[in-house]
Amino acid sequence: MRIAYFDCFSGASGDMILGALVDAGPDLRALRGQLETLPVSEFSLSARREARHGIWGTRVEVLIGEPPRHRHLSDVLKVIRESGISDRAKERASRIFVRLAEAEAKVHGTSPEEVHFHEVGALDAIVDVVGAVVGLELLGVDEVWASPLRLGTGYVESAHGRLPIPSPATVELTRGVPVVRTGVPHELLTPTGAAILTTLASGLGKSLAFRAEYIGYGVGAGDFPELPNLLRVQIGKKEGDWKEDRTALVETNIDDMIPELYGHLMERLFAEGALDVYFTPVVMKKGRPGVLVSVLVPPERVGSIAEVLFRETTTLGLRVSYADRLKLHRREGTVRTSWGPVRVKVSQWGGKEWPSPEYEDCARIAREHNVPLREVYRVVQRIAMEAYYGGNR
Numbered sequence: 001m002r003i004a005y006f007d008c009f010s011g012a013s014g015d016m017i018l019g020a021l022v023d024a025g026p027d028l029r030a031l032r033g034q035l036e037t038l039p040v041s042e043f044s045l046s047a048r049r050e051a052r053h054g055i056w057g058t059r060v061e062v063l064i065g066e067p068p069r070h071r072h073l074s075d076v077l078k079v080i081r082e083s084g085i086s087d088r089a090k091e092r093a094s095r096i097f098v099r100l101a102e103a104e105a106k107v108h109g110t111s112p113e114e115v116h117f118h119e120v121g122a123l124d125a126i127v128d129v130v131g132a133v134v135g136l137e138l139l140g141v142d143e144v145w146a147s148p149l150r151l152g153t154g155y156v157e158s159a160h161g162r163l164p165i166p167s168p169a170t171v172e173l174t175r176g177v178p179v180v181r182t183g184v185p186h187e188l189l190t191p192t193g194a195a196i197l198t199t200l201a202s203g204l205g206k207s208l209a210f211r212a213e214y215i216g217y218g219v220g221a222g223d224f225p226e227l228p229n230l231l232r233v234q235i236g237k238k239e240g241d242w243k244e245d246r247t248a249l250v251e252t253n254i255d256d257m258i259p260e261l262y263g264h265l266m267e268r269l270f271a272e273g274a275l276d277v278y279f280t281p282v283v284m285k286k287g288r289p290g291v292l293v294s295v296l297v298p299p300e301r302v303g304s305i306a307e308v309l310f311r312e313t314t315t316l317g318l319r320v321s322y323a324d325r326l327k328l329h330r331r332e333g334t335v336r337t338s339w340g341p342v343r344v345k346v347s348q349w350g351g352k353e354w355p356s357p358e359y360e361d362c363a364r365i366a367r368e369h370n371v372p373l374r375e376v377y378r379v380v381q382r383i384a385m386e387a388y389y390g391g392n393r
Helices: 014-024 028-035 073-081 087-108 123-138 168-173 191-200 260-271 299-312 359-369 373-392
Strands: 002-007 043-052 055-064 143-146 149-151 154-158 161-165 179-181 201-204 210-219 230-238 242-254 276-283 289-297 319-337 340-349 352-357
Touching (some): 002 014, 028 043, 087 168, 087 191, 168 191, 260 289, 260 299, 340 373, 359 373
Parallel strands (some): 143 201, 149 179, 201 242
Antiparallel strands (some): 242 319, 319 340, 340 352
């Protein structure tokens, strides 16, 4: 598996991420060609060699001809959707801007769609974000990792006036991920940089064993005396057939809630972005039977999950811990049966593919054809094994 590891010893910004990827070696003409499919006014991508504290890298700038304009989330997503980049790149870029909009909305007390993106919605930010996801694709990167994100201090001028460093949007975007507060009087981590890394990274702030093949340095706009304003990326291969990421585990013990409420609670938690929810019978103080509610969730969704638990249960407090996950690579496939197409989940391990029937499809077939569910599973599993596992031999 090929990974990109961003070493954020001086923070990160959108142009530094793009510059680091360009410095690592993708075909710049291919990158420019894909960016030119964006349905926006004329712009050009400048890439030149510069040094910070004696270390050379690539400084990327987006030169635009259109006057500055404010864009809403729907405007940005339309630009991405109508571009000629791959579907995967569109999905990644869209997720980054949705997270930016959600962070800005929370800070300014409005909805994501009503947010005026100002700086982050400008054309150069769109090019930085789209360029980053396209650059990762051109380098064949499967996973993104990053070191803890370093933050500066002081104040920065923005469309909203003078704001503290790190900016409120940056703080919101880094909720639940490892950060390092420094005394450097500059904006080290921008909202765009934070959005790209926290959205795409499978792991942040963790040790990682891999073999680096390519190394790139992205040069920031400022030249700071305190540290080299650079972002380093290492492109390499990680051993193992699995992916890794970090999740939050939110838990609470409840002994005074009626059983009928738990089903509704589970539905609400999944609706708010929970990865998994499970209830465990426990014996609490004074011998009272209770329920341990456990919610596995992306770190950035802890706040939303906490709101659901406090609103929908009788709990007075929550425990939050963080866990690393190892996950097999998987994808969705389809097999054809006498009952019609059935979806299957296909995991990969040891150079082989292992299919598993999709429950909802099997249950629907069982109801519609009055066939025992276990018989549907047996037939679909046999066909899927012949189609996937059998094809590996």
